[in-house]
Amino acid sequence: MELLYNIFVDPFAQMVSTPDFLLQVLWEGFVTGTLYALIALGYVLIFKASGVFNFAQGIMVVFAALSLVGFYEAGVPAWLALLLALGIMAVLAVGTERLVLRHMVNQEEIILFMATIGLSYFLIGSGELIFGGETKSMITEELGLPTGSTVLDVAGGIVILQHIDIAAAVIAALMVAALAFFFSKTRIGRALRAVADDHQAALSVGISLNQIWAVVWFAAGIVALATGIMWGARSDVSFALQIVALKALPVLILGGFTSIPGAIIGGLIIGMGEKLFEVYWGGLMGGGVEGWFAYVIALIFLLFRPQGLFGEKIIERI
Amino acid sequence: MFGKMVTGATILATALTLQTGSVSAEETLFVPSLSYRTGPFAANGIPIANGFADYFTMLNERDGGIGGVKVTVEECETGYNAQKGVECYEATKGKGALVYNPYSTGITLQLIPKAPVDKIPVLSMGYGLSAAAIGEKFPWTFNYPATYWDQMSSIIKYIDGKEGGIKGKKIGFIYLDVGYGKEPIPLLDQLAEEMGFTVVKFPVGVKEMQNQSSHWLNVRKERPDWMIMWGWGAMNATAIKEAAKTRYPMDRFIGNWWSGANVDLEPAGEAGKGYIAANMAAAGTDMPAIQDILKYVVDAGKSKVAERSDVGKVLYNRGVLNAVVVAEAIRTAQEMTGKKMITGEDMRLGLENLDFSAERMAELGLPGFTAPIKASCENHGSGGSIFLHQWNGSGWETITDLIPPMTEKVRAMLEEAADKYVADKPDWQTQDCG
Numbered sequence: 001m002e003l004l005y006n007i008f009v010d011p012f013a014q015m016v017s018t019p020d021f022l023l024q025v026l027w028e029g030f031v032t033g034t035l036y037a038l039i040a041l042g043y044v045l046i047f048k049a050s051g052v053f054n055f056a057q058g059i060m061v062v063f064a065a066l067s068l069v070g071f072y073e074a075g076v077p078a079w080l081a082l083l084l085a086l087g088i089m090a091v092l093a094v095g096t097e098r099l100v101l102r103h104m105v106n107q108e109e110i111i112l113f114m115a116t117i118g119l120s121y122f123l124i125g126s127g128e129l130i131f132g133g134e135t136k137s138m139i140t141e142e143l144g145l146p147t148g149s150t151v152l153d154v155a156g157g158i159v160i161l162q163h164i165d166i167a168a169a170v171i172a173a174l175m176v177a178a179l180a181f182f183f184s185k186t187r188i189g190r191a192l193r194a195v196a197d198d199h200q201a202a203l204s205v206g207i208s209l210n211q212i213w214a215v216v217w218f219a220a221g222i223v224a225l226a227t228g229i230m231w232g233a234r235s236d237v238s239f240a241l242q243i244v245a246l247k248a249l250p251v252l253i254l255g256g257f258t259s260i261p262g263a264i265i266g267g268l269i270i271g272m273g274e275k276l277f278e279v280y281w282g283g284l285m286g287g288g289v290e291g292w293f294a295y296v297i298a299l300i301f302l303l304f305r306p307q308g309l310f311g312e313k314i315i316e317r318i
Numbered sequence: 319m320f321g322k323m324v325t326g327a328t329i330l331a332t333a334l335t336l337q338t339g340s341v342s343a344e345e346t347l348f349v350p351s352l353s354y355r356t357g358p359f360a361a362n363g364i365p366i367a368n369g370f371a372d373y374f375t376m377l378n379e380r381d382g383g384i385g386g387v388k389v390t391v392e393e394c395e396t397g398y399n400a401q402k403g404v405e406c407y408e409a410t411k412g413k414g415a416l417v418y419n420p421y422s423t424g425i426t427l428q429l430i431p432k433a434p435v436d437k438i439p440v441l442s443m444g445y446g447l448s449a450a451a452i453g454e455k456f457p458w459t460f461n462y463p464a465t466y467w468d469q470m471s472s473i474i475k476y477i478d479g480k481e482g483g484i485k486g487k488k489i490g491f492i493y494l495d496v497g498y499g500k501e502p503i504p505l506l507d508q509l510a511e512e513m514g515f516t517v518v519k520f521p522v523g524v525k526e527m528q529n530q531s532s533h534w535l536n537v538r539k540e541r542p543d544w545m546i547m548w549g550w551g552a553m554n555a556t557a558i559k560e561a562a563k564t565r566y567p568m569d570r571f572i573g574n575w576w577s578g579a580n581v582d583l584e585p586a587g588e589a590g591k592g593y594i595a596a597n598m599a600a601a602g603t604d605m606p607a608i609q610d611i612l613k614y615v616v617d618a619g620k621s622k623v624a625e626r627s628d629v630g631k632v633l634y635n636r637g638v639l640n641a642v643v644v645a646e647a648i649r650t651a652q653e654m655t656g657k658k659m660i661t662g663e664d665m666r667l668g669l670e671n672l673d674f675s676a677e678r679m680a681e682l683g684l685p686g687f688t689a690p691i692k693a694s695c696e697n698h699g700s701g702g703s704i705f706l707h708q709w710n711g712s713g714w715e716t717i718t719d720l721i722p723p724m725t726e727k728v729r730a731m732l733e734e735a736a737d738k739y740v741a742d743k744p745d746w747q748t749q750d751c752g
Contacts, residue, residue: 014539021535021538021539024535024538025535028531028532028535031531032529032531124356128355128356128360132360132364132624133355133356133357133360133361133363133364134360134361134364134581134624135361135552135555135581135585137584137585149563160563160564160565162563231528234528234556234559235528235529235530235552235555235556235559235560236528236552236555236556236559236585238358238360238361238528238551238552239356239357239358239360240358240359240527240528240551240552241528241552243358243524243525243527243528244525244528244529246525247525247529274532275531275532275535278532278533278535278536279532279535279536279539282532282536283536286519286521287519287520287521287533287536288495288520288521288522288523288526290526290532291523291525291526
């Protein structure tokens with residue numbers, strides 16, 4: 001009886017009795033979800049262009065952020081360091097296309113996936129060699145990003161809003177809008193969708209596969225840099241950050257591997273869902289449940305929509 | 319004919335090289351260093367590995383080694399991964415390894431059963447299996463200056479001395495959800511029952527180290543009077559930032575000695591002001607031996623430190639302390655056996671008879687570096703005192719004298735745990751200290 005009470009009554013009673021805390025939980029879930037969505041966006045971009053899950057996206061986030069901080073620590077002004085970090089991601093995109101992807105046109109997707117695992121290890125090793133293994137602080141203020149917090153009085157309690165979190169939400173929204181425009185309204189965006197459907201068919205109508213791949217990897221690099229800055233501002237830049245990127249997996253399962261809105265909505269559902277469950281129900285299981293609960297949410301959705309919320313329904317002729 | 323001569327000369331040269339190599343290897347004391355300069359925990363692993371290696375390099379350069387024999391320190395990268403740690407052990411044990419310092423509780427747990435078989439002792443200095451402090455049951459494992467249980471009892475003692483005691487208080491325990499983080503829980507639960515306080519636990523998975531907002535929302539919900547942290551790697555800095563964000567009072571947040579390094583607090587800076595952590599080795603460079611490291615190693619370009627200012631920081635000096643203890647145990651073993659070149663078995667004797675007194679620290683140029691360590695057949699680690707230091711926004715300030723553990727409570731629990739460990743191992747090698 002007590003168990004039933006703890007599951008079905010007590011959490012909701014807590015939500016009603018402390019609405020300020022509920023708002024704080026929802027806000028933290030929203031911000032975390034936004035950041036999950038940013039990571040997932042990087043995966044979606046590559047998947048849309050090549051049908052491959054880019055295992056290296058997590059380390060790309062770390063590599064981009066470390067490049068930015070590394071240039072700044074070397075005495076380069078913050079704005080120039082940002083441009084140089086973007087340059088690094090451009091070089092990485094072109095290099096990946098020239099040295100890896102170009103040789104794998106029309107190969108099985110699993111081969112491309114394995115190549116991204118190799119790329120991941122290459123970036124880990126070279127990143128540690130170049131930047132060292134120490135944790136670095138993100139240059140939040142130097143980049144002009146807001147710091148500090150605003151405290152709202154809500155129903156006799158407080159809700160604390162970190163300014164960097166608000167900035168993360170705004171930047172994520174802008175990136176989604178820009179990417180949606182890029183994919184639907186530009187010639188390269190349409191060509192990219194054609195490549196995603198069929199490499200050979202796209203080649204036969206004169207689309208440059210190599211150029212498209214380089215462009216999309218660069219776009220994923222930009223998303224990685226934005227993600228690295230935002231996560232780094234919250235909890236510093238270290239190689240442990242690449243593990244957080246795995247949180248994008250349930251987001252992708254939920255939102256669909258090819259949908260940009262899916263990444264956003266999926267991110268928010270996972271982010272807010274796991275926070276609510278951890279805070280109000282996690283104690284019943286000893287805490288630390290959000291690590292697996294995200295997958296539970298994704299699997300529940302998967303039962304009803306195997307292609308994800310916004311994924312394309314695949315119909316194949318037999 | 320010419321071809322045969324070249325072949326013969328090549329074989330001869332190879333043989334000579336091999337012979338020279340083996341002679342050289344025999345003439346040095348071999349100390350493997352299971353380090354982690356890569357991976358999610360590298361930021362903490364690097365300064366420890368540097369301090370450990372630099373002290374031996376300094377002894378080699380300044381004194382010609384220990385007892386006239388140079389020390390070879392060979393690093394093997396574990397990435398803080400137990401499987402890789404075992405691979406490193408297997409790869410280096412045949413080179414005449416004297417002692418293993420795993421720098422990971424997970425790796426330590428793997429090496430404890432191997433130590434008596436290969437006759438190479440394990441020194442898990444201030445980490446690892448707490449029960450290994452019972453020398454009768456664990457002849458080959460040492461964990462002084464103090465076990466995790468000792469350390470936790472000292473922290474509880476500190477809290478108990480504040481504001482009318484710990485009775486009736488709520489203690490939050492945030493920990494890395496691996497063997498290391500869980501290690502002090504039995505003692506914490508026991509003390510809670512005996513001393514009348516409650517414990518709320520916040521486990522942080524390795525995947526969530528840099529994503530702790532849920533945990534700190536729970537802290538805000540539970541409102542513990544004090545928070546204790548058993549963290550490592552990126553978890554520490556994130557926890558401190560989240561605590562500041564949640565407006566948890568920093569002077570009621572206490573980390574263990576793996577959660578109180580410069581690398582943990584520097585990212586938070588002013589926001590971390592007031593945070594308290596345990597420590598076992600004094601930080602700073604104003605000790606003659608540390609000055610010698612700067613002179614003979616760092617300034618001579620023989621160190622791996624990125625910057626000269628890295629010397630003297632908390633984890634660097636922790637690595638130095640580990641090396642000092644190993645060096646002193648080697649010296650003790652040399653004196654006891656009369657041999658310059660000692661074996662793992664000799665090293666075990668040295669570790670068991672270590673007497674690292676305040677006078678000896680002063681002689682070594684490390685006055686007041688740590689609490690005195692005196693091992694014995696019965697006691698391989700328990701009983702050492704800790705001190706607490708506090709972050710002032712840019713550096714650490716020591717705020718307590720040495721705090722002894724609750725030995726009377728801890729020792730009984732350690733013995734019980736040691737008995738339990740060996741109970742289902744009929745071939746386990748124990749020793750009689752009677």
